[in-house]
Amino acid sequence: MLRTEQLCKRLDSFCLREISLEVTRGEYYVLLGRSGAGKTQLLELICGLTHPDKGSIFLEGEDITRKRVQDRGIGLVFQDLALFPHYTVKDNIMYPLKLRNMPLRERIDRVQRAAEEMNITDLLLRRPGNLSGGEKQRVALARTLVTDPKILLLDEPMASVDASLKDSIRRMLRRLNRNGQTIVHVTHDFGEAVSLASRVGVMHNGRIIQDGTPAEVFNHPVNRFVARYAGIKNFFRVTFVKSYNSWSCITDNRTKFRLTKGDYPSSGLMILAAGEVLVTRQGAAGVQINNIHGVIEDIVPSPSGYEITVNGGDRFYADITHREMEALKFVTGEQVIVSFRPESLRLVGNGEEKNEY
Amino acid sequence: MRRHSLFNWIFAILASLVLLFIIAPLAGMLIDTSVGEMRSTAADPAVRRSVWYTLAIAFAATFLFAIGAVPLAWIMARRRFPLKNVVQGIIDLPVVLPHTAAGIALLGFLSRDGLLGGAAQKAGILLVNNGAGIAMAMAFVSLPFLINAARDGFAAVPERTEKAALMLGASPTRIFFTISLPQAWRSVVSGFIMMFARGMSEFGAVVIIAYHPMIAPVLIYDRFNTYGLSAARPASILFILVALFFFVLFRVLATERRELFRKEEDVTD
Numbered sequence A: 001m002l003r004t005e006q007l008c009k010r011l012d013s014f015c016l017r018e019i020s021l022e023v024t025r026g027e028y029y030v031l032l033g034r035s036g037a038g039k040t041q042l043l044e045l046i047c048g049l050t051h052p053d054k055g056s057i058f059l060e061g062e063d064i065t066r067k068r069v070q071d072r073g074i075g076l077v078f079q080d081l082a083l084f085p086h087y088t089v090k091d092n093i094m095y096p097l098k099l100r101n102m103p104l105r106e107r108i109d110r111v112q113r114a115a116e117e118m119n120i121t122d123l124l125l126r127r128p129g130n131l132s133g134g135e136k137q138r139v140a141l142a143r144t145l146v147t148d149p150k151i152l153l154l155d156e157p158m159a160s161v162d163a164s165l166k167d168s169i170r171r172m173l174r175r176l177n178r179n180g181q182t183i184v185h186v187t188h189d190f191g192e193a194v195s196l197a198s199r200v201g202v203m204h205n206g207r208i209i210q211d212g213t214p215a216e217v218f219n220h221p222v223n224r225f226v227a228r229y230a231g232i233k234n235f236f237r238v239t240f241v242k243s244y245n246s247w248s249c250i251t252d253n254r255t256k257f258r259l260t261k262g263d264y265p266s267s268g269l270m271i272l273a274a275g276e277v278l279v280t281r282q283g284a285a286g287v288q289i290n291n292i293h294g295v296i297e298d299i300v301p302s303p304s305g306y307e308i309t310v311n312g313g314d315r316f317y318a319d320i321t322h323r324e325m326e327a328l329k330f331v332t333g334e335q336v337i338v339s340f341r342p343e344s345l346r347l348v349g350n351g352e353e354k355n356e357y
Numbered sequence B: 001m002r003r004h005s006l007f008n009w010i011f012a013i014l015a016s017l018v019l020l021f022i023i024a025p026l027a028g029m030l031i032d033t034s035v036g037e038m039r040s041t042a043a044d045p046a047v048r049r050s051v052w053y054t055l056a057i058a059f060a061a062t063f064l065f066a067i068g069a070v071p072l073a074w075i076m077a078r079r080r081f082p083l084k085n086v087v088q089g090i091i092d093l094p095v096v097l098p099h100t101a102a103g104i105a106l107l108g109f110l111s112r113d114g115l116l117g118g119a120a121q122k123a124g125i126l127l128v129n130n131g132a133g134i135a136m137a138m139a140f141v142s143l144p145f146l147i148n149a150a151r152d153g154f155a156a157v158p159e160r161t162e163k164a165a166l167m168l169g170a171s172p173t174r175i176f177f178t179i180s181l182p183q184a185w186r187s188v189v190s191g192f193i194m195m196f197a198r199g200m201s202e203f204g205a206v207v208i209i210a211y212h213p214m215i216a217p218v219l220i221y222d223r224f225n226t227y228g229l230s231a232a233r234p235a236s237i238l239f240i241l242v243a244l245f246f247f248v249l250f251r252v253l254a255t256e257r258r259e260l261f262r263k264e265e266d267v268t269d
Helices: A039-047 A089-099 A104-118 A133-145 A163-178 A190-196 A214-219 A224-229 A322-328 B002-031 B035-043 B045-078 B084-096 B099-110 B115-122 B131-156 B159-167 B172-200 B204-209 B216-227 B229-268
Strands: A002-010 A015-023 A028-032 A054-059 A074-077 A151-155 A182-187 A199-204 A207-212 A234-243 A246-251 A256-258 A267-272 A278-280 A290-302 A305-312 A314-321 A335-340
Touching: A002 A039, A015 A039, A015 A207, A028 A039, A028 A163, A028 A190, A039 A074, A039 A151, A039 A182, A074 A133, A074 B159, A089 A104, A089 A133, A104 A133, A133 A163, A163 A182, A163 A190, A182 A190, A190 A214, A199 A214, A199 A224, A207 A214, A207 A224, A214 A224, A234 A314, A278 A314, A290 A314, A305 A322, A305 A335, A314 A322, B002 B229, B035 B045, B035 B229, B045 B084, B045 B131, B045 B172, B045 B216, B045 B229, B084 B131, B099 B115, B099 B131, B099 B204, B131 B172, B131 B204, B159 B172, B172 B229, B204 B216, B216 B229
Parallel strands: A028 A182, A028 A199, A074 A151, A151 A182
Antiparallel strands: A002 A015, A002 A054, A199 A207, A234 A246, A234 A267, A246 A256, A278 A335, A290 A305, A290 A335, A305 A314
């Protein structure tokens, strides 16, 4: 449905480079990246607010690279929502309909329908200045959706919404997508990407560095940057060793890990999710389990319980629950053993970590 | 605490002296003029004519020149182009020019031998010693007030709202009239009032372009030269009162509109 080919755009001190992406009809595509990665600039190129220096944009097979913004049939909801402060909510939603010279009766009907869909019928006579972030978000969405866009672009749609309201906005976006609306959603929030995306593209320094389903991207990150986005903190640069048909690897700090069978390069970057690391005083049983002795360096509260940092030559981060902490009562400076299964260790990319960020 | 108090006292005294400097001559003029003098001056047809003439020409000049000044202000706020600083300098130039020098420059332009004056004469219009010439002299010295206020107003309009309107299908003209201008309205009106007030009180440039028909500042000068201070004083007071009335009226109207806007928001809150 939407295809960009080798899009390049030089801005003041920044450059979008060779952006090629494809979004199919009905897909929920999330562009994930830190602020300054070029996500908003890419959206502005797609919708025509700026023009690329090189490359092409196709929508439903038609080359729209040089088409006027007004004629592209693309809807964009800006990060700051850009509601018109001098109009009421009703007039904000009606604005695009007036431009289309729609009869008044039809305009009123469509505004009413959009307001009902977004659950903002009681706000229609208010001005945007005294709406909450969530309400403004719904108004901005309603204003864009009344234009029946072929594709909806959302720039950080949760940025101005309280944490408590994010769930309802997520549900609303999922419902829109289920009803057939193709969406491209830009965010810096990994949680948003996982909960909404049918496909995700990770953007960094003006490039899309990985693209695929959330499972593909976050289970097999091509580099440390993408892995960090997936919340992974345990990184080990290793050299792989094969002896008697079994594989192991040795970190730069001389820690040895057992590995599952498979093909490994001579060296590479291994990652280990904190949730798969067990911290105990006696170690975990099993021949294949990796048990590493170390000292607790730090214990900090986390949303799910605590994060424990253990120094065992290399530094290990482990997540434990409140209940485990209450039972085991770990303290800093204590000798412990970190344990994990060989299959929990994953190789980043193909071993040769490209695009090291 | 003591030092803080001393600081307040010094600043209050200095501020009072400046305010006194402005009020004292005006108050003195009021005290030295009798009610009878004021009444006869207010009944003088020449004075009345000049006051209404001044107001009408200042308003017409402001209104007509706003048609070009507001788009210029928008361009200055929104567009980047080579030599933009030079253009801003040109806009501000009338503020720093001696007004008589501005009058001389305009006279060369508006007289029969001048570029515009020559063309106007071919169409049967005389710009010198004429209301049109006076309007141009007023506009010349007061345009920067409107352009700069409107420019600041447009610059304060979030550019995203204009982009959002574009995304929703609006043309640039429609965006200007439905998004940019309504949001910058307060600054544009404020600039309009300042331009009107400044144009209405202009003497230096006007007196060179047109001694007749007499606008109020020229009439006051004429009375002073011909009959002395006591004859010029009542006309001055009358003109100041009328000018103040219109200045305050416009300000109040602009403020009321703003308050109305605020109240609507409070009610819906």
